[in-house]
């Protein structure tokens with residue numbers, strides 16, 4: 027379960043309005059004028075009726091009434107448009123910052139959160155925030171203005187009738203405020219349920235082929251249905267509360283109307299009150315009731331908006347990947363980087379179970395190690411990790427004291443059984459996660475001393491799943507090399523045997539690869555990932571089973587491309603097929619998170635039982 031976020035208050039909403047102050051002031055002025063015009067209307071009616079009753083000329087009041095009514099409508103429309111526009115700008119700002127924050131979050135956050143729920147926060151929660159401005163804040167402000175003016179004028183016309191009205195209003199308002207707290211809680215439940223449902227739909231649609239192939243459509247629909255029903259139930263609970271708000275107020279107001287009409291009628295009959303004054307009082311009663319109704323619905327909107335703000339701020343409060351740019355240990359050694367970098371892992375241990383160690387925040391914020399804590403062979407200054415952050419006691423660490431060195435411009439392979447921790451080593455090199463102890467150095471500099479963006483722009487990564495972003499071929503290639511020319515793109519496509527793809531249709535490099543690159547074969551996806559890193563021209567290449575999906579002829583072409591690429595680069599390849607890495611400078615054998623052996627293919631055949639066994643299973647050598 028995710029921790030409950032602190033409840034947002036209206037005050038926390040105001041920073042989002044910064045940058046819109048001028049237009050909001052304009053809206054306030056327009057709103058004041060519009061309220062003033064509404065208040066003037068009953069006065070005109072009062073004068074008109076009293077003039078007609080006393081057989082005095084009344085034409086002027088008719089014209090004034092028409093003018094006041096028309097200009098009230100124009101100002102009302104202007105206020106509504108300006109408000110909507112401001113609200114849209116606020117939502118745009120929130121969406122921008124939320125998306126920026128989401129992309130800056132550490133990878134670990136995505137391991138534990140559901141993408142669908144995050145999408146729902148950017149979509150529906152921000153939309154709810156909009157209603158805080160449009161039907162929330164300003165509705166309340168203009169309602170309060172109108173309310174106050176109506177109160178003053180009603181008191182002036184007849185204090186007794188006003189006393190009756192006030193009693194009814196106070197009783198109704200008390201009931202609604204009591205319900206407000208519940209409404210907020212229910213609204214949060216609704217938004218959480220909608221987030222869960224979006225996550226369930228996202229899961230179903232993103233795995234649609236697997237679901238169809240498993241004939242699991244109905245089961246999946248049932249899973250989504252459970253979430254949809256939960257959202258329905260939460261919505262109904264909310265609707266019940268909202269429905270209760272309306273009758274409470276209307277019973278009180280109707281009661282007030284009846285009593286005012288009865289008492290006022292008696293006063294007019296007794297000659298204690300002019301007919302025009304009673305009509306004006308009743309019109310002001312309308313003016314009092316209208317804003318109360320709007321204020322009540324605004325109150326409900328604000329409660330929903332604040333619940334949405336809670337969910338937005340829950341994300342905004344997360345620590346993004348720490349931007350270490352301000353305090354690099356020393357500048358990135360550009361000349362060495364251009365010709366491949368050396369990599370060193372010193373006694374690296376890591377566990378995915380350690381929830382707090384993933385975003386590098388520990389590097390700076392962790393408590394100082396106490397003297398009696400066990401000391402890592404690598405000092406905290408080098409590792410950037412707080413000591414005492416040992417592996418998860420509950421389980422075996424994924425990496426356990428891993429040490430090896432990759433010399434600059436050399437090729438190193440990581441091999442070993444499935445789950446040995448090979449991909450995890452690459453993830454640590456990219457700083458997607460931080461080691462729980464030990465340290466990694468690039469050209470002798472501990473990774474935390476290198477700004478993340480510098481580090482990542484020195485590394486090209488071919489991921490195991492070779493993800494393809496929806497979009498065009500060119501979009502995908504230019505992801506890490508935005509300034510590459512079309513000729514550059516064609517050159518790398520040829521180098522990985524994908525030139526035919528660019529010629530497949532009239533679209534050429536603008537060929538749409540479909541959602542998630544669905545229009546590509548597994549091997550094409552893998553080659554596209556190769557093309558992307560070759561184009562990016564990074565001094566270090568990390569490749570996770572980069573030829574697992576290609577045929578032997580393409581594999582040969584890719585090996586040749588890698589051979590050329592690795593002349594000036596440092597290459598680390600995770601491989602299952604040992605034949606693809608047999609000529610590498612060194613091979614690191616990982617087993618259950620530990621380094622079992624290091625050496626060349628021939629050396630390992632001599633020295634490592636595990637390696638010899640793997641080679642024998644792949645028929646590279648005869649079984650012992």
Ligand SMILES: Nc1ncnc2c1ncn2[C@@H]1O[C@H](COP(=O)(O)OP(=O)(O)OP(=O)(O)O)[C@@H](O)[C@H]1O
Pocket residue numbers: 137378424442443444445446447448449450451
């Ligand atoms: N994001 C994650 N969260 C939690 N555990 C993970 C995560 N990624 C990997 N693991 C676990 O870490 C261990 C090592 O995984 P890793 O992917 O590094 O192994 P590998 O040697 O690359 O395996 P393979 O050869 O099958 O790709 C596995 O037990 C795996 O279940």
